[in-house]
Amino acid sequence: MTRFSHVFVLNVMSDDHPGIVAAVTAAVESLGGNIDACSQTVLGGYFTLIMIISVPEAILPEQLAERVRSAESSGAAYQVLVRPALAPAGSPAAEPAERFVISAFGTDQPGIVRRFSQYLAGKDINIVDLYGDRRGNEFVLIGQVEVPPRWDVRLMQADLEQMGQDLGFTVKLQHENIFVATNQLRLQHGTAGETANPPTVPANPPTRAPREAGSGGFTA
Amino acid sequence: MLRTDEILSTIHMLHAEHLDVRSVTLGLSLDDCAAPGIDHLTKKVRQKIVSRASRLVEVCERVGAKYGIPVINKRLAISPAATLLAGHGQAAALQLAKTLDAAAAECRVDFVGGFTALVHKGIAPGDAVVMEALPEVLSQTRRVCASVNVASRKAGINMDAVHRMGHVLLAVAAATARERGFGCAKLVVFANIPEDNPFMAGAYLGAGEPEAVVHIGVSGPGVVSSALRRRLAMGGRLTLGDLAEEIKITSFRVTRVGELIGREVAAELGVAFGIVDLSLAPTPTVGDSVGEILKTLGIAAIGAPGSTAAVAMLNDAVKKGGLFASSSVGGLSGAFIPVSEDAALADAVGRGHLVLEKLEAMTSVCSVGLDMIAIPGDTPPETIAAIIADEMAIGVVNDKTTAVRLIPVPGAKAGDRVDFGGLFGATPVMEVRNSGASEAFVHFGGRIPAPIQSLRN
Numbered sequence: 001m002t003r004f005s006h007v008f009v010l011n012v013m014s015d016d017h018p019g020i021v022a023a024v025t026a027a028v029e030s031l032g033g034n035i036d037a038c039s040q041t042v043l044g045g046y047f048t049l050i051m052i053i054s055v056p057e058a059i060l061p062e063q064l065a066e067r068v069r070s071a072e073s074s075g076a077a078y079q080v081l082v083r084p085a086l087a088p089a090g091s092p093a094a095e096p097a098e099r100f101v102i103s104a105f106g107t108d109q110p111g112i113v114r115r116f117s118q119y120l121a122g123k124d125i126n127i128v129d130l131y132g133d134r135r136g137n138e139f140v141l142i143g144q145v146e147v148p149p150r151w152d153v154r155l156m157q158a159d160l161e162q163m164g165q166d167l168g169f170t171v172k173l174q175h176e177n178i179f180v181a182t183n184q185l186r187l188q189h190g191t192a193g194e195t196a197n198p199p200t201v202p203a204n205p206p207t208r209a210p211r212e213a214g215s216g217g218f219t220a
Numbered sequence: 221m222l223r224t225d226e227i228l229s230t231i232h233m234l235h236a237e238h239l240d241v242r243s244v245t246l247g248l249s250l251d252d253c254a255a256p257g258i259d260h261l262t263k264k265v266r267q268k269i270v271s272r273a274s275r276l277v278e279v280c281e282r283v284g285a286k287y288g289i290p291v292i293n294k295r296l297a298i299s300p301a302a303t304l305l306a307g308h309g310q311a312a313a314l315q316l317a318k319t320l321d322a323a324a325a326e327c328r329v330d331f332v333g334g335f336t337a338l339v340h341k342g343i344a345p346g347d348a349v350v351m352e353a354l355p356e357v358l359s360q361t362r363r364v365c366a367s368v369n370v371a372s373r374k375a376g377i378n379m380d381a382v383h384r385m386g387h388v389l390l391a392v393a394a395a396t397a398r399e400r401g402f403g404c405a406k407l408v409v410f411a412n413i414p415e416d417n418p419f420m421a422g423a424y425l426g427a428g429e430p431e432a433v434v435h436i437g438v439s440g441p442g443v444v445s446s447a448l449r450r451r452l453a454m455g456g457r458l459t460l461g462d463l464a465e466e467i468k469i470t471s472f473r474v475t476r477v478g479e480l481i482g483r484e485v486a487a488e489l490g491v492a493f494g495i496v497d498l499s500l501a502p503t504p505t506v507g508d509s510v511g512e513i514l515k516t517l518g519i520a521a522i523g524a525p526g527s528t529a530a531v532a533m534l535n536d537a538v539k540k541g542g543l544f545a546s547s548s549v550g551g552l553s554g555a556f557i558p559v560s561e562d563a564a565l566a567d568a569v570g571r572g573h574l575v576l577e578k579l580e581a582m583t584s585v586c587s588v589g590l591d592m593i594a595i596p597g598d599t600p601p602e603t604i605a606a607i608i609a610d611e612m613a614i615g616v617v618n619d620k621t622t623a624v625r626l627i628p629v630p631g632a633k634a635g636d637r638v639d640f641g642g643l644f645g646a647t648p649v650m651e652v653r654n655s656g657a658s659e660a661f662v663h664f665g666g667r668i669p670a671p672i673q674s675l676r677n
Contacts, residue, residue: 103227153286178288179227182230183230
């Protein structure tokens with residue numbers, strides 16, 4: 001639930017340095033706006049931030065983007081993208097799904113992420129978190145995915161292991177509860193249709209765009 | 221959302237360090253299968269086992285696949301056979317054992333434990349039938365495991381039963397002489413037998429347990445060993461306290477894996493979830509060894525001074541980590557030191573570093589006792605009984621479970637090497653010193669009274 005009725009998705013990218021969040025939030029505050037959800041990550045020295053913000057007065061997306069860009073005072077240029085968030089009614093009812101983790105380890109080569117993401121997209125399986133890292137010649141890929149109950153996990157494991165063999169990768173698909181159980185103090189037992197580890201911020205905010213089923217441009 | 225470092229550390233534990241669930245054991249009460257005629261009784265036993273356990277293996281495999289954790293052994297533990305066999309004879313005992321063996325095979329389980337007699341205070345007729353039938357039962361069945369509880373904290377040590385077991389062990393070894401006395405690997409003599417132990421050969425379903433219940437035995441020696449080595453490789457000044465902390469953390473994570481799998485298997489089978497047994501259970505696979513952990517802790521020759529202290533620290537840290545991880549801890553829950561099943565321990569025996577007396581000392585601070593130890597086949601029954609009595613005394617006085625699984629290998633002398641195959645491993649035959657010198661003590665018989673519970677110095 002957002003605080004105000006004019007809701008936007010705001011995306012900022014920059015080289016990483018102190019003060020970016022302060023500058024962006026100052027710009028939002030100058031409009032009397034509110035930050036309803038946010039997430040940031042830093043990768044390879046680059047910073048990216050996604051926010052759901054709401055403001056009390058109507059404003060064009062490009063005007064909002066410009067306000068954020070002009071908040072930058074250190075000389076580094078922010079890349080800012082703003083779009084209106086979709087109304088909740090526009091989202092399809094989410095299919096119940098259980099969350100699994102795909103991990104793949106092997107010698108790096110182009111096309112790894114594409115192969116796995118295409119396989120998942122073909123099954124309408126959503127990637128909710130993705131991590132990849134090249135260390136020396138080795139590449140590690142970890143995806144957290146939502147698997148609808150209509151898929152037989154053991155058959156998927158066989159598919160993914162075969163794909164891994166073709167690529168010289170070790171690939172595993174495991175229910176997320178094993179990672180919750182071995183890392184977190186509070187043990188929760190997920191049942192079909194719910195995750196064991198619900199995030200404190202809704203993973204599927206009402207403003208979420210229609211599902212793009214893991215196709216989100218993941219290539220390597 | 222899970223953090224990447226959490227995922228990576230778990231994946232490392234599962235795949236690089238080969239964590240598995242050692243055993244999912246379905247406990248099943250057969251008390252309602254009692255009948256005056258043995259044919260009637262065994263028909264009910266088969267029916268009950270097949271109807272309750274036929275899905276066990278399939279469910280374990282499905283749940284294991286879901287989490288990427290192999291469940292190595294699927295087992296059954298029944299209520300004590302002695303109860304069912306009261307009023308029956310030895311032929312009935314063998315027929316029951318064969319029925320259990322066949323039903324276990326039908327359900328594709330590895331072993332069925334519970335051919336058990338509880339005789340710590342006295343031997344009832346059903347118990348006597350079980351004890352006397354053991355040579356036939358253990359030589360003519362493959363999956364049936366037996367246990368006899370001869371001592372307890374409250375009753376003391378039944379020396380008549382201990383003496384009788386000295387003879388029974390030799391008779392079982394003789395009946396399985398072609399397999400180097402392997403029948404004895406399926407027979408455990410206990411003090412304070414746990415009612416919810418998932419590990420073989422001592423698993424049975426005790427009084428007070430639900431009618432059907434899933435108990436879990438996790439593994440983890442390899443995981444603990446790797447965690448310690450990784451911690452040591454990080455450098456810095458480390459104390460034994462730091463290493464104990466590392467063991468605790470690893471034990472916490474291993475226990476959580478067991479509970480997760482156990483609860484889900486139990487739910488799918490529609491039976492109660494019982495306990496996670498934290499025991500570090502080694503296998504003959506190199507690296508999956510409690511002995512390796514001791515070496516990592518700085519004991520270059522297992523059996524050297526310091527070995528007992530190292531085992532004590534390991535055992536305690538495992539319990540502390542596991543108990544914080546789960547409120548359903550039970551069974552034996554300690555570090556096992558089964559000689560033939562642990563490549564590093566067997567190697568230490570072969571090198572002369574580890575002797576029977578030092579193993580006995582180590583068992584006073586860990587689980588479970590003198591386990592999988594091959595001894596010369598000509599060891600007198602009274603000496604075997606006296607070894608059992610010593611181990612029982614450790615359990616009774618210290619209010620803990622202790623056990624003896626000795627294999628008097630027919631025709632073998634100290635130093636000969638025997639290979640039992642598979643998970644049972646291989647070991648040199650250990651020397652029994654002062655053999656024959658305990659005869660008069662054992663022949664007194666009767667009961668060593670229960671020990672005092674105060675003034676415990």
